[in-house]
Amino acid sequence: MLESAEIGHKISKQMYTRKEPPLRKALLNEQFDLSQTRRGPVLIILSGVHAGGRGETANKLTEWMDPRHIRVVAFGPRTPEEAQRPPAWRYWRALPPKGKLGIFLNAWYNEAMSEATRGRGKIDDDRLHSHVQAIREHEQMLSDEGTLLLKFWIHLSKAEQKERLNALEDDPRTRWRVTRADWEAYRIYNKSHALWEHLLRETSTGEAPWYVVEGADERYRNLTVGKILLDAMRSIAKVPSATGKAPLKHAVAPTPPSVLDNVKLIRDLDLSKKLPSEDYKRQLEKYQGKLARLSRHKRFAHHSLVLVFEGSDAAGKGGAIRRVTGALDARQYITVPVAEPTEEERAQPYLWRFWRYVPPLGGIVIFDRSWYGRVLVERVERYCTVDEWMRSYNEINQFEEQLTAGDAIVVKFWLQISKAEQLRRFRAREHTAFKRFKITAEDWRNRKKWNQYEVAVCDMVDRTSTEIVPWTLVEAEDKSYARIKILRTIVLRLERALKP
C-alpha cells in the first residue's frame, strides 16, 4: 500500500498558489455547514513515519479552517491520569462532538504498532490480530454512530526520511525537533515497513479506509490531505439530514484520493522500454524452459499458482498468457476468461465466482481479468455502489491472504500501454480480418474514460499491492518486453517459493 507514496510526488509553487485559496475557502464553507447541521463529527487520524510531517499537516488544517471548531490532540506516552484508566479512555475523552472536527495524531495505531513488535522485534501476527480486531470494532462503532473517520498515513521512503531528518537538523530553527527516537525509527525503517503494510492493509475498511500520502513535499502533502478532507465532507453533506435522535449514516462512502498527481504511479512508467527481436527469442526460450521445469518440479506439488492478468484494453494480455501457457502442461492449468457474471454467479457474493476456480495443490489457474473488475470496470461504469467497491479492497486482500495461507503463489500483472498505442492497436484490429472480433463498440467507449480508469488503477494498486501479493506493473508498449518481464517475474516468484 505504500509504494505509490515513495515515488516523489511534487507540486510546484505556482500550482500550489493557484490551488490553495479555493481549497481553503471550500473547506471553511464545509466546516461552517458541518457546525450548522451538526452532522458528523469528522475525526481525522494523522499517523505515519517519523518526520513525515504529521504535526505540520495538523497545523495547516487548523490554519485553513476555523480553529475554534477543531481540536488537535497528540497522543504521546500516557499521562499519570490516563495510566489510571483503560487505554481507550483518553481517546473517548478527546472525541469531537457532532458538528466539530477532531484531529488525532497517531491515536490507537501507535499502541498496536509498538505492542505488535514487543519482545523479539519480529511481528507477532496473532498479537497484531488482537489489536486489529479491537481497532476495527472501535472504528466500526464510531462509524455506526455517525462519525466520519479519515485516516491519513503520512509516508516517506527511507531515503526521503533521512533527507528530511538531515534537513531539520541542519536548520538551527528546527534542530530541536529531531530526537534520538527519530533516528532510531530511521534505523529500523526496513523492519517497520512490513508492519506498516500489514497494519494498514488489515485496518483499511470500507467505512474507514487509509489514505497514504507522501509527506516529502509539503505542498503536495497539504493539498492532498486538504482535498481528500474536502471531498469527504462534501460527501456527508449530501446525505439527507438526520432527524430526531437517529445517528447520521453515511450513505456515501468517502471517495478515494482524487488528488492532483495521483496517477503518477502509472504515468511514470517508462513505456519506451523495448526488447530487440533476437533477445526476445533467446529469453523467451530461456524463461519458458525454466517455467516448464519449475511447474513440473516435485516441490511444486505443495503449492499452487494463481496468475492474474489485468491491463488496458489491447494491452496484450492474451498474447502474454499464451507465452506462459506455452510452457505448461495442458492438464495442469486452466485459463479463466472473466466477463459478465452468469446468472448463477450473480446469485452469490461477489468473490464466489473466483473461489470456484481456486486450484488444488499442484494446479495452476490463469485469470484473464479477475476480481479486480469490481474496482476497475464496475467502479468506473458504476455497475456497483461506492460502498461496494470501497469495501471490496479489503475483501480482496483478505481473499488473497487466504490463498497465500493455503500455499498458493499469487502473481498479479497490470499491463499498461499509452493512449496513442491503444489507438494504433484498435485501428490495426479493425483492419485485420481475423482480429476484427477483438474490437467492439465497448472498447471505444472505455477508451473515452481513459482518465477515470487511470485513477481507478492507481487506487487499486495502492490498496491491494500488499507485502504478500504485490502488483507487477508491466510496460506493455513493446509486446516482447512485456512478455519477457511477465515470464521472468513468474519464474522468480516460483524459484523463491520452491527454494528448499
Place this chain on the structure above:
Amino acid sequence: MLESAEIGHKISKQMYTRKEPPLRKALLNEQFDLSQTRRGPVLIILSGVHAGGRGETANKLTEWMDPRHIRVVAFGPRTPEEAQRPPAWRYWRALPPKGKLGIFLNAWYNEAMSEATRGRGKIDDDRLHSHVQAIREHEQMLSDEGTLLLKFWIHLSKAEQKERLNALEDDPRTRWRVTRADWEAYRIYNKSHALWEHLLRETSTGEAPWYVVEGADERYRNLTVGKILLDAMRSIAKVPSATGKAPLKHAVAPTPPSVLDNVKLIRDLDLSKKLPSEDYKRQLEKYQGKLARLSRHKRFAHHSLVLVFEGSDAAGKGGAIRRVTGALDARQYITVPVAEPTEEERAQPYLWRFWRYVPPLGGIVIFDRSWYGRVLVERVERYCTVDEWMRSYNEINQFEEQLTAGDAIVVKFWLQISKAEQLRRFRAREHTAFKRFKITAEDWRNRKKWNQYEVAVCDMVDRTSTEIVPWTLVEAEDKSYARIKILRTIVLRLERALKP
C-alpha cells in the same frame, strides 16, 4: 451467554401439537416467498455441544420446509479435495444462492475452537482473536452481500449432556451415534465452557448475532429455532425489494428470540426468598464491615470498582445503593444516576457518557441505571432502531472487556420484583408524602409494558452475561434479602480480585 440455556426449558406435547402446524405453514410460505423474490439467501449455522441435537434440528427444518430449496452441509474433517485448497474454499462452495436456504453444521466455528485450544490445552487469546477477526470479516462480507445469517448454538448443561449421551447409548436404535469423541467432549466440558462463552461473545455482532438454544428438550429446541427463523425471514421480506444488481440490504435486523418460554430466566427466580430482620442487621453489619476494609485495602489501589444497578421500577435500587455507599469513604466513590442524556452527551457516540465516569485505579463508581438503557428502555420504547440496540450488545461487551482489562472489577445487578409487589410499592409511594416524588406517570406507563421488558431483560442477560462480567440476578421482593445478596456479591468479587 450460555446460562439461560442451562435451566431446563421444556415445552409440553400438547403445546407443541398446537404450535407446530401453524409454524410449519408459515415457514413454508416464507420459503416460497424467498424463492420467488430471490432475496437472501438465508444461511443457518447450527453449532453447539456434542449430542445437543444439531443434526436433528437440521432434519426437522428440512422436514418442515421444501427440501428441494434447502441444502444441508455437515462439515467434518477436510476431504482430500478440500485439503488441497484454503480452508474457506469448502464454505464458499457450499454457499446457497439467492432465494435458497442453506444449513451448515458447525462450519468455520469448529476450526476456531479446535485451533484456539491447540497445544497446551488452554485458550490462546491472541490466536483466538486471529480466528475471530477472520470470522467477523467473512460474516460481515456475507451480510454486506445480502445473506441473512442465522447462527444457532445448540446448548446443553453438563448434566444434560451426560443424560443425552446415556439415553442415546441405552437405545439400541441410536447407540451407534455415540462415539468416543462425544464422551471426550463431555470429559472436557468445563474447560470448553469458557472457550464457548468467549467465542460466542466475540462473534455475536449486530449483523450476525448468536442465538443460544437449549437442546435437551427436542420440542423446545425445534420450536425455538423454527420461530427465530420465521421471524428473521419475515423481517427481510419487509425490506423493499432489491432492484437491479444491487445486493439486498437488511434494513431490519433479525429480531431476537421472541420464543415460547424465553422469560423463564426471570420468571424462575424464587421471589419468596426472605431474610428475617435480626439476621439482616447482623449480616448488614458483617458485610458492610468487610466492604469497608476491602475498599481501603492497599491492594485495592491497583483496581477500580464499577457497580451497575438495573432493575424493575420500584425494585429497590436506591435503597440497595445506600447500603453499599454506607460502607465507603465518600471521597472514594461517585454515584451516577442515569436518566435522559444531556445535549452534550447526545452529540457523542452512545457509550461516551459512561466512559466519562470510568474511575481511576482505587476509585469506585456506582451507576444507578447504566448503558443497559439502550437494550431496555430504548429498545422497548423504540427510542433507537433495531439495528442500534442489536449492535450495542457487542459494543457493551467490548466496553466491559476494556474496563476489566484495565483492572476494573465490574459487578452488575438486576433487581427483580413481582408485578404484584410493584403495584403495592407504587401505591404505597402514592400514599406517602415524602415518597410521592418517586412515582410518576411514566412508571405506570412502563408497567403496562411489563412483558416486553421481561423479554428485553432476558435478552440482555443472555447476550451480556459473560465469563468476565456476569450478571447477578437479585430476588428483590424482600428488600433485606436483596441488600445482603448484593453486598455479599460485591465482597466476594473484591476478595477474589484482591487475593494476593
